[in-house]
Amino acid sequence: MRKLLLTAMLAAGVGSAHADFSIPGYELVLTTPVETALANPDLRDAAAVWSELFDNARHDIAIGQFYAVVREGSAFEKVFERLEAAGKRGVKIRFLLDKKGVGLSEAPTIERLKAIPNLELRILDFNQLTGNGIIHAKYLVVDHAAAYVGSQNFDWRSFTHIHETGLRITDGKVVKQIQAIFDQDWNAQARLARGLRATEIGTASASANYAPDAFLMASPYAYNPPGVADSERGLPALLEEAQSEVRVQLLDYAPLSYGPKGTRPYYPVVDNALRAAAQRGVKIKLMVSNWNTEAPAIAYLKSLALLPNVEIRVVTLPKASDGFIPFARVIHSKTMSIDGKLAWVGTSNWAGGYFDLSRNLEVVLRSEKMAQRVAALHQQLWDSPYAAPLDVNKNYPKPSKGKEE
Template structure:
């Protein structure tokens, strides 16, 4: 008995230590999934790039690699980054071909996926927001359109992971809310009802608990009560004493999926800037994302961290990771190596890549420039009793400046602006005092 108590105490101390190392913050104490692409071209220059005014993707002539990362830069136990590590399809010869890991035989369906997978950026742009002509020529597919494609084309199943479900404006604006304000969210609500009740699609939803703001979980509850879907809530506060489930995922028929920053919320469709990817005809990646969803689904029934840890040990390993990605070929026969990563590590199955490692590695590999678009920039523990600097991503950015990399950052500085702007100013000063690197901040 004393031995068991000792073991439990050691486990508790270890868990406490981990919580202190990666503690919760409002914006990034989250469960997440991420999407990564790797590619080797004749030129080895690497770019870490998010979007600027339109959050559109572009590259310069000096490089053939693009990194998009919507990074929430806070240290937390459940930190999310919705990440896209993306190689654009250029007509460029490869200097080297990345060979598959010998110990991981290529499956027949992987060969099929390598030719059929289609990946495209999708985005939400706030209504009445206009841009210069040069940024408006080829707008990306809208988040609304991407969700419509997935929900309305589903034949058998839909898996939905959502931080919130507030598709109808009435939950925030009242019963008299004008439908034209939230019309796209209303359409999505109706599409889910049609899929679940009229077409008999099996829909499973995992939603974060406990709801933070008014109306956050109302439509998930409503859809479950109507018999449209089977819903569970994942309360990480209850299990780990910290964290939220912040992933935004829709998987259709284990063949197509959306992964991005947009909440299942009317405001994410028409009133906010969001970005993600729509992946079609890609069962290999879709099944891997479904494995991440299954962890959320099973964890929602657990009562404590020990139960979750035992469950994780029994979960099947990730299909792909940074060491063993899925090879995809575009229309010009360029090879892209793709994998999913996730946070936190405590919910990652064996062989799953961790978000933070990928973000830091990408920043370290940048040679020319880095573009970052974030809601807030807080490299610190904000929601602990004693504020503490959290350096991994901030240090990587500072090292990039010293290497001569040019960095541009867009941040809303919405929460705790004095703290956030202080960190951003610090980066600007470092850039001003280094002849090679530079930092430009728009907030």
């Protein structure tokens, strides 16, 4: 019955010319990789939503991203042109990039950003704040009135060749909190640039309210503005609530962090919570990308898959018709639905370094309508020809990420 309901929801938008799926204050947004059978007519794509946000900007735009890559002729270049147009008409633009992400960015893109009138670009070394972190969040705020949080990087591939999910947000309280996070990190960059310490402002106990119908979680909690919940403690708390089913979609999952010289320290926080839910009878349906089949993560995935009540599927998207594209053709969405009642949409993969050391954002919505739509999106990919059950007896080949093997 549940599967029939999810299938019906997927089909609901077919035939409608323009039917944005939303609840008050939140619109669900999807990037469908081209040349895949994953269309969702009731969900607008990020290119349209970002263009609209930039076109509607009147005073200021704040953007936080890990890196930046634009390609001429791509769908994302059209979005970038709307940002350029906003700057040219006098909108103040503040763009915050991570220092490590500069190495992943392309010089022509950085120069093109710098050339936009009224745009100020700052590079934050988030590593200085936490010892081994980055700005991994992908978000923007327009006129302190609308925001976007999702898995899309500021990268042409994220708008054409990668499965990405996000939320357009007009809920004033949450928009204000996202703006406060940007301002916190913007000011931290200024302090670090002057050789000063960035002040820790958050405490885990002060950000432990996971009860509202709609709220923002972020990491690391030491740099969360007042009222923003702590992601590292919040995600396990939400999993503790699960009674029947948890559906999760991620790029990768591993109870491991990232240490010096390529080490992968153990990080059990999320894994413990997921295993505890399975042990008490909650059905776990975890879907990850084929990039997650590398060692050592694959060993932990196989271990998890052996548990009763846990199903894991690996998604492999077909190569583009025009050839191999590095760091593309993959599922990158980070979503969760719990019991068809709670939706979680954010920027974190489920591994160490994301919830404790890096800047990430997640939006939690206690809305059956949104939770069931997120679950239906999960079901579509789960049942697609691109998803296959994890085989605990298979030796998976090294996935092709940056170059074709």
